[in-house]
Amino acid sequence: MTNRTQRAERRTDALSKERIVEAAIAILDESGESALTFRALAARLATGSGAIYWHVANKDDLLAAATDDVVARVVTDVDDGAEPRAAIRTVALGVFDAIDAHPWVGTQLTRAPWLAAMPRIFEAIGGRLQALGVPERAWFDSVSALVNYILGVAGQNAANARLHAHGTGREALLGAVAAQWARLDPARYPFVHRVAEQLPAHDDREQFLAGIDLILAGVTATLPAGTRTGSDGSRASRS
Amino acid sequence: MTNRTQRAERRTDALSKERIVEAAIAILDESGESALTFRALAARLATGSGAIYWHVANKDDLLAAATDDVVARVVTDVDDGAEPRAAIRTVALGVFDAIDAHPWVGTQLTRAPWLAAMPRIFEAIGGRLQALGVPERAWFDSVSALVNYILGVAGQNAANARLHAHGTGREALLGAVAAQWARLDPARYPFVHRVAEQLPAHDDREQFLAGIDLILAGVTATLPAGTRTGSDGSRASRS
DNA sequence: ACCTGAACACCGTTCAAGT
DNA sequence: ACCTGAACACCGTTCAAGT
Numbered sequence: 409m410t411n412r413t414q415r416a417e418r419r420t421d422a423l424s425k426e427r428i429v430e431a432a433i434a435i436l437d438e439s440g441e442s443a444l445t446f447r448a449l450a451a452r453l454a455t456g457s458g459a460i461y462w463h464v465a466n467k468d469d470l471l472a473a474a475t476d477d478v479v480a481r482v483v484t485d486v487d488d489g490a491e492p493r494a495a496i497r498t499v500a501l502g503v504f505d506a507i508d509a510h511p512w513v514g515t516q517l518t519r520a521p522w523l524a525a526m527p528r529i530f531e532a533i534g535g536r537l538q539a540l541g542v543p544e545r546a547w548f549d550s551v552s553a554l555v556n557y558i559l560g561v562a563g564q565n566a567a568n569a570r571l572h573a574h575g576t577g578r579e580a581l582l583g584a585v586a587a588q589w590a591r592l593d594p595a596r597y598p599f600v601h602r603v604a605e606q607l608p609a610h611d612d613r614e615q616f617l618a619g620i621d622l623i624l625a626g627v628t629a630t631l632p633a634g635t636r637t638g639s640d641g642s643r644a645s646r647s
Numbered sequence: 648m649t650n651r652t653q654r655a656e657r658r659t660d661a662l663s664k665e666r667i668v669e670a671a672i673a674i675l676d677e678s679g680e681s682a683l684t685f686r687a688l689a690a691r692l693a694t695g696s697g698a699i700y701w702h703v704a705n706k707d708d709l710l711a712a713a714t715d716d717v718v719a720r721v722v723t724d725v726d727d728g729a730e731p732r733a734a735i736r737t738v739a740l741g742v743f744d745a746i747d748a749h750p751w752v753g754t755q756l757t758r759a760p761w762l763a764a765m766p767r768i769f770e771a772i773g774g775r776l777q778a779l780g781v782p783e784r785a786w787f788d789s790v791s792a793l794v795n796y797i798l799g800v801a802g803q804n805a806a807n808a809r810l811h812a813h814g815t816g817r818e819a820l821l822g823a824v825a826a827q828w829a830r831l832d833p834a835r836y837p838f839v840h841r842v843a844e845q846l847p848a849h850d851d852r853e854q855f856l857a858g859i860d861l862i863l864a865g866v867t868a869t870l871p872a873g874t875r876t877g878s879d880g881s882r883a884s885r886s
Numbered sequence: 887a888c889c890t891g892a893a894c895a896c897c898g899t900t901c902a903a904g905t
Numbered sequence: 906a907c908c909t910g911a912a913c914a915c916c917g918t919t920c921a922a923g924t
Contacts, residue, residue, distance in 0.1 A: 423908080446898065456909040458900075463907095467898065518757050518802035519809075522824050527831055527839045534838035547838070548845045553796065553858035560799030563757035570758075585761050592766055599773035599786070600766045606787045619792035626865030662889080685917065695890040697919075702888095706917065 423455060425463045429473045436474065436512045440573045444471075444512075472523045475516040479525035482506045483532045492536035493624055499532040500558055500620050504613065507562045514566030518559050529555055541631055550627050557623060561616050582608045662694060664702045668712045675713065675751045679812045683710075683751075711762045714755040718764035721745045722771045731775035732863055738771040739797055739859050743852065746801045753805030757798050768794055780870055789866050796862060800855050821847045 431452050435444050446467070450457040464470045482502040490498065507514040517525065534551045542550055571581055589597070589604035670691050674683050685706070689696040703709045721741040729737065746753040756764065773790040781789055810820055828836070828843035 445896090447896095450910095456911095457898085458910070459908050461899070515758075518799070519754075519806055521803050521806050522820075522827075527828055527836055530842065531836050531839050534842060538838060544841070548842050548849060549854055549857040550861065551838075551842065552854055553861045556799035556803065556858060557792065557796045557862075558799065559802055560757070560795035560797065563798055563802050564760050564795065567758055567760055581761075588761075589766055597766055597770050599777060599790075600770050602783070603769065603773060603787050603790065610787060615788055615791055618788040619795060622789065622792045622865040622869065623796075623862055624865070625868045626861040626863070629864045629868040630861065684915090686915095689891095695892095696917085697891070698889045700918070 423453065423459055423463060425473065428453065428460055428463055429470065429477055432470055432474050433477065433510075437510055441512045441515060441570070468520070471512075471516050472520060475513050475520075476524040478506055478510055478513050479503070479517075479528055483528045492539040495536045496533055496554070496624065497617065497620055499529070499536075500554070501613075501617065503529060503558055504561065504565075504616050507565050508613075511566045511569030514562035514564075514569075518563040518566070521559065526555075529558070537627065540627065542627060543632060546627075546630070553623055553626075554620070557619055561619070565612070579608070662692065662698055662702060664712065667692065667699055667702055668709065668716055671709055671713050672716065672749075676749055680751045680754060680809070681812075707759070710751075710755050711759060714752050714759075715763040717745055717749050717752050718742070718756075718767055722767045731778040734775045735772055735793070735863065736856065736859055738768070738775075739793070740852075740856065742768060742797055743800065743804075743855050746804050747852075750805045750808030753801035753803075753808075757802040757805070760798065765794075768797070776866065779866065781866060782871060785869070792862055792865075793859070796858055800858070804851070818847070 428449070431449055432444060435448060435452065444467075446457040446460055449460060453460070460470075464473070482505075483499060487495065487498070507517070516523075530551055533554050534547060537547060537550050537554075568578075568581060572578065576584075586604045586607045589600050589607070592600060594601050667688070670688055671683055674687060674691065683706075685696040685699055688699060692699070699709075703712070721744075722738060726734065726737070746756070755762075769790055772793050773786060776786060776789050776793075807817075807820060811817065815823075825843045825846045828839050828846070831839060833840050
């Protein structure tokens with residue numbers, strides 16, 4: 409009987425998967441992916457490194473749980489009544505911003521795409537494709553295209569953030585890449601030369617959205633005749 | 648004088664960055680990313696681990712060189728006279744197949760996108776967008792969309808390959824994911840449920856191409872009026 | 887100039903021992 | 906049932922010492 413109440417009144421500092429994941433996210437956000445070690449985690453939780461293994465299978469399991477935590481927060485609260493294309497843009501931007509705030513999420517998403525976070529993204533986007541009038545046989549290819557694009561950007565941003573952590577600022581990084589591209593043989597890399605000029609000034613978030621709009625334009629263009637409704641979503645948004 | 652000829656007649660087993668990269672690729676292909684250690688590399692090259700550091704800055708440098716090696720082979724030999732859309736598909740498929748054959752390339756490409764391999768892909772695809780009539784202000788966003796999509800798929804494939812290495816076969820993996828998706832609450836994940844059925848039967852390569860076609864359809868759809876030529880590349884290819 | 891290999895400062899993970 | 910922390914089997918990287 410007393411056991412019962414004791415368990416209910418469990419001290420808040422008792423170890424649990426939730427508290428471990430929470431601490432892991434804090435370390436990842438504060439100090440980056442390389443700072444998350446079982447020793448650092450144990451120190452922050454004031455326990456032994458072995459204790460963590462009682463609640464978590466291994467480091468991959470821990471990272472998967474942390475990633476799912478962040479993604480779940482983003483994907484769920486999107487207005488259900490919104491126009492499908494707008495809703496897809498909102499979801500995609502949500503994932504983009506989440507990775508901007510937690511770059512390690514980008515790394516995880518591209519390394520372990522089958523984890524719990526993935527169905528969340530699939531559902532959030534896929535449901536809207538359906539509403540858009542995309543025929544069922546094209547569903548899978550269409551979500552897949554959008555999600556793979558999002559994951560590609562996620563990986564890039566995470567990689568850039570890794571450099572930022574090493575001291576390089578965003579401008580310095582873009583400048584260095586632009587300079588490297590400008591140094592390539594113009595005869596063999598004419599296109600890269602032209603694009604290099606646009607690189608330092610471009611806005612990551614705007615370019616991300618432009619890509620989403622491009623894919624949505626493709627989805628709309630391949631819609632069965634007579635189903636097309638609303639704008640084609642290809643307008644370059646400037647806000 | 649004798650030094651001169653001696654250097655020219657250097658034994659083929661002398662250490663060099665090329666030989667190190669070659670050995671690294673062999674280890675990566677034969678035994679996967681986790682098998683590439685400086686100790687294993689030193690053993691294969693019959694030298695000390697420290698010797699490798701004379702020719703290579705660190706492990707990242709080594710992986711970047713190995714990746715560039717593989718990508719360079721793929722991207723260069725694409726027919727220059729081909730129709731732009733067909734050429735883009737060829738380049739994309741080349742990268743896809745390279746990652747299929749060397750999954751570790753996918754990991755690297757998504758982790759270090761600014762490396763030497765990236766301008767190669769940008770040029771190969773961007774040049775064709777130009778030929779397609781895409782206006783200059785849309786170049787950057789368009790290549791970026793295509794390349795990010797390719798990188799997204801690259802990451803996925805690499806992740807899947809990591810599982811394959813751990814013993815799980817492709818069918819078993821797809822089956823497990825499909826089963827996991829089918830177990831989700833149908834009320835909250837209706838779309839995922841429907842798509843789960845298509846998952847085990849789908850062809851990765853075809854789906855990849857479908858995504859490329861979707862983006863190309865979007866590029867075509869947003870082309871200035873009067874510029875559109877040829878097919879819109881949106882045909883769902885079944886072979 | 888280039889190579890050797892022991893040593894350093896770490897990791898993730900395990901496990902006997904405790905409560 | 907849960908926690909402790911030393912120990913194990915690794916890593917990437919460095920560096921004095923060799924040739």
